[in-house]
Amino acid sequence: MEVPVIDLLPYLMVCGKLGGDSAEQASQLGPELEELCVKVSRILRETGALLVKDPRCTVEDNDRFLDMMEKYFERPSEFKRLQERPNLHYQVLVGVTPEGVEVPRSLVDEDMQQKLKTMPKEYQPCTPTGPDRKWRYMWRVGPRPTNTRFKELNSEPVIPEGFPEWKDTMDSWGQKMISAIEVVAEMAAIGFGLPKDAFTSLMKQGPHLLAPTGSDLSIYGELQNIFAGYHYDLNFLTIHGRSRFPGLNIWLKNGQKVEVKVPVGCLLIQTGKQIEWLTAGECIAGMHEVVVTGRTLDAIKLASEQNRSLWRVSSTLFSHIASDAVLKPLGHFAESPLASQYPAMCAGEFVEQELAVINLKGKKPESC
Template identity: 30%
Template sequence: MSFHDFVAGGEARERFVTALGRALEQLGFVFVRDHGIDEALLARAYALAERLFALPEALKRRYETPQDGRQRGYTSFGVEHAKDRSVADLKELWHVGRLLPVDHPRTQSGAIPRNRYVEELPGFSETAQALFDAMDRFAMGLLEAIEIHLGRPTGFFEDLTRDGNSVLRIIHYPPLPDDVPEGAVRAAEHEDINLLTILPASTEPGLQLMTRDGEWLEVVPPPGAMVCDTGDMMQLLTDGRLPATTHRVVNPSLDTQRSRYSMPLFCHPHPDAVLRPAREQGAIPEVTAGSFLMERLRAIGLA
C-alpha cells in the first residue's frame, strides 16, 4: 500500500486506513511504500553502521550502558536473548533515541536516556539521528491512521508518544562463528516490545513471520517499501485487537556467510503512559509503558 493515499485524504485515505487496519489485525505485518524516507540517507546509515561495528571490541564496549538496560549506545555480541530463552542471539546492537533537551524533566530523571556520541566515527551519530527523526515522522503518520481505524480520539497517539522513548536499533548479525552454540540463531522467535515497528529493507534476507495458523513465512518487502508491525504494547493497549506477531531471523546457509545489517525503529509511548488501567479493584494492576519496558529489558538480558 502507498502512504500517498493516506496523505491525499478523502476516499484514498479511507481505503488506506481500512487496508492497514485489516492487515495488522489479520497478519500483524504490512508493507508500506512512498513513505518519504530518503533512500540516500538509508544507504549512508548502512555504510556507517558497517564501519561502526568494525571498530575494535574494547572501544565499542566503552559505549555500553548496562545501568539503564542498554537503551542507548552499544550492546555486545551475545548479550540479548529472546524472552524465555537462555541461548543468546547472534548479533550486536547500537541504539539511538529521541533527542530531548538536557534540561527536560525526563532527561534529568533518566527516564529517557541520553544518546552516546561516537567520537571515533565522524558523521555516524548525526546520520543515525537524522534517520531516527525521518522514521519517527513516518511512524507518527501510521499511528494517526491506526488511531482512525481504532476509533480513538484525534491526537490520541500523539499525546501517548510525545517525548516518548522511541529508539532506532541498528543491528549487526556477523557471519556465523565456527562454534555456534546449539540452538543459537541470529534472532530467535519473539514479539516486539513496543507499539509499532518500522523496518527498512535489511542488507540480507532471513526475516520470517509466523502466521495465525502457525506457519513461517519469508518477509520479502517490495523495493523501497517499509515493513511495519505492531508489538506487545499495542496488543496490550488495544486488548488484543492489534496483536503482536511472532517473528525471527534465521541463520544463513553455509555458502552465504555474510554480515547482515538491519535498522528497525521501535515506536514507544512516554514512560508514564498507561497501557492497561488497574482492573477489578486492583486485582489486575495498572501497567505503564516505563514499567513494561524495564520488565521486558530484564527478560531479554539487557537490564
C-alpha cells in the same frame, strides 16, 4: 503469503504532511482514504506486519545509514565496548549491547515454550540454545521529557569516536522512520474507529530508539544460525529499513510462518506489545526471529564475490509510548471481554518489567 504493501503518499498529500494546510485537509480524507485506513488497521490486526512506501524515506537514506553501521560493527570488539552502558539497561537506553547478552524470550518463557511444541513442524521457529548472536546499538530519537519517573529510560546518547557523521546520520534516518510510524499510527487509529491522534498523542516524548543490529556472517553465516531468537517486541510499533541480507521470519496471527521479503524502497512495520495493550489484544504483538536462511546464504555468496561487508545490519527503530503515559485499552477497546487482561500501568513500568525477563534490566522499576 507476501506481506501487504501500503503506499503512504495519498494520505501524506491529503493531510498536508508533504506541505500545505494539514489542519484543514486532515478532516477531508474522503471514502477512499478512509477505506485505506481501515485496510491498515485490518492488516495490523490480522498479520502483525505491514510494508509501507514513504517518499520521505529514500533508498539513499537507508544505504547511507547501512554504510556507516557496517563500518562501526566491523571495528574491533574492544572499540565497540567503549560505548557499552550495562548500568543503563543496555537495550532500551543508550550505547551498545554486545552479542551474547540479550536472551530471546522463547528461551526463558515456559508458557511460550509449551506453545511452540504445539505448532505444526513447518511453522516452528529455530530453537535458541543461548543468548542472541548480535550486537545492537541504541540511539535515542526525538525529545525526551524534562520530568519523568523513568530517567534511565530517557538517557543521553553515546557517540563513538571517529564517526563525525554519526549524529546527523542517526538523527536524520531515525526521524524519518518515526515520521513514517506516526502516519501509520494515525491511519490505524482512524481504521480502528478511534480519534486520529489516539496513538500519536501517547507517543509524544516517548523513548523512541533507533536500534541497528549487527551480526557477523563471516563467523555465523551457517544455515539456521540464530541472530535473534523467537520473540516479540515490547514497544508500540517497530520499523525496519531493508537489510542487505535477508533472514527475518514472522508469524501471522493464525500461526503461519512467513519469510519476509522487503522490496527496495519499502519499510517493514511490526506490531509490538504496547499496541496490543492499547487495543486489548485486537492487535497481537508480532512474533519473529532472525536466522540464516537459504536466501541469506545466497546474499553472503554475492557479497563475498563483490568484496562487500559481511556484517548483516538491520536499521531497526523501536517507537514507544511515553514512559509516564498510562498503558490501557483505548476507547471502545476498553469494553472488550479481554480488556481485564491488560490492566492500566505506566508504560515505563511495563518496559522495565519486560526487560527483566530478557536479561537487560538494571534496577527495580518505580510505580506510577
